[in-house]
Amino acid sequence: MSTNGIRGGPWPGQVVLRRRWAKGHARPWNEEVQAAGLRIERGGADFVDACFHWLVDRGCDEVLSVPVHPQGAGIWESAGFVPHTELRLLSRSLIDAVAEPTHHVRPGGGHGDWTAVAAIDDRAFDRFWRVGRLGLADAAAATPRSKLLVADVAGEPIGFVIAGISLDVGYLQRMAVDPAVQGRGIGRSLVRAALRWARRRGARTMLLNTQLDNRPATTLYRSEGFEILPERLTIFGRTAESRP
Numbered sequence: 001m002s003t004n005g006i007r008g009g010p011w012p013g014q015v016v017l018r019r020r021w022a023k024g025h026a027r028p029w030n031e032e033v034q035a036a037g038l039r040i041e042r043g044g045a046d047f048v049d050a051c052f053h054w055l056v057d058r059g060c061d062e063v064l065s066v067p068v069h070p071q072g073a074g075i076w077e078s079a080g081f082v083p084h085t086e087l088r089l090l091s092r093s094l095i096d097a098v099a100e101p102t103h104h105v106r107p108g109g110g111h112g113d114w115t116a117v118a119a120i121d122d123r124a125f126d127r128f129w130r131v132g133r134l135g136l137a138d139a140a141a142a143t144p145r146s147k148l149l150v151a152d153v154a155g156e157p158i159g160f161v162i163a164g165i166s167l168d169v170g171y172l173q174r175m176a177v178d179p180a181v182q183g184r185g186i187g188r189s190l191v192r193a194a195l196r197w198a199r200r201r202g203a204r205t206m207l208l209n210t211q212l213d214n215r216p217a218t219t220l221y222r223s224e225g226f227e228i229l230p231e232r233l234t235i236f237g238r239t240a241e242s243r244p
């Protein structure tokens with residue numbers, strides 16, 4: 001399959017897009033929003049633009065970037081993308097010890113765990129922010145090393161966190177607690193478990209991002225020692241109608 005020299009796989013699905021040395025990854029944003037999520041591993045604005053056309057040719061209404069650091073914004077802007085959503089970036093030092101979780105949190109990762117946590121994710125996040133199984137798999141694959149950690153009640157998963165580490169930086173990639181049991185300290189235990197997991201593996205800092213209007217999450221993170229960084233991440237978007 002080829003558009004503008006792009007080679008990809010069957011769409012919709014999780015596809016690797018290539019053109020010469022350039023490489024990107026695309027997947028449906030989620031099952032409810034007819035957009036594609038695009039991550040560029042290597043390549044410039046021309047390649048971003050070609051990926052956009054490849055995806056729109058296959059029926060996507062809109063293409064959205066992964067959250068982009070200000071330093072990486074140029075290629076998206078040059079490819080005709082505009083800011084869609086801003087995210088807050090938070091950081092916490094892992095030099096000092098981290099308090100123990102008060103709820104039991106266990107390592108997860110079996111097929112049953114991924115099915116259960118995808119269902120929790122669907123219930124906890126609103127339509128736009130749901131990522132589905134593919135998005136959770138992406139979150140786990142975003143760092144060379146990662147772990148799914150699960151909180152259970154009576155043997156049933158009721159919350160999870162995906163933690164990752166790359167060099168000496170830990171990442172809290174995704175976290176949710178079933179709405180039926182929110183407000184009981186499970187989220188706090190998951191944050192601590194993620195911090196402890198990363199710290200034991202040599203991370204010196206933990207980073208995460210969250211929506212600007214997510215008060216519960218921001219309040220929780222700040223009360224567990226995270227500080228809000230001055231820079232923000234941006235999800236860039238370009239709609240099919242913007243195509244000349």
Ligand SMILES: CC(C)(COP(=O)(O)OP(=O)(O)OC[C@H]1O[C@@H](n2cnc3c(N)ncnc32)[C@H](O)[C@@H]1OP(=O)(O)O)[C@@H](O)C(=O)NCCC(=O)NCCS
Nearest residue numbers: 124175176177182183184185186187188210216217219220
């Ligand atoms: C964010 C989330 C994981 C918190 O989980 P939780 O189990 O409800 O959180 P906890 O009960 O451990 O609460 C810990 C702290 O968070 C803060 N908090 C929780 N809910 C809050 C709310 N509705 N408003 C303001 N602060 C809140 C409080 O500081 C609370 O501490 P306190 O109980 O001592 O006051 C949960 O709300 C959730 O799944 N939200 C949807 C998904 C999401 O936003 N994930 C994070 C994206 S980055």
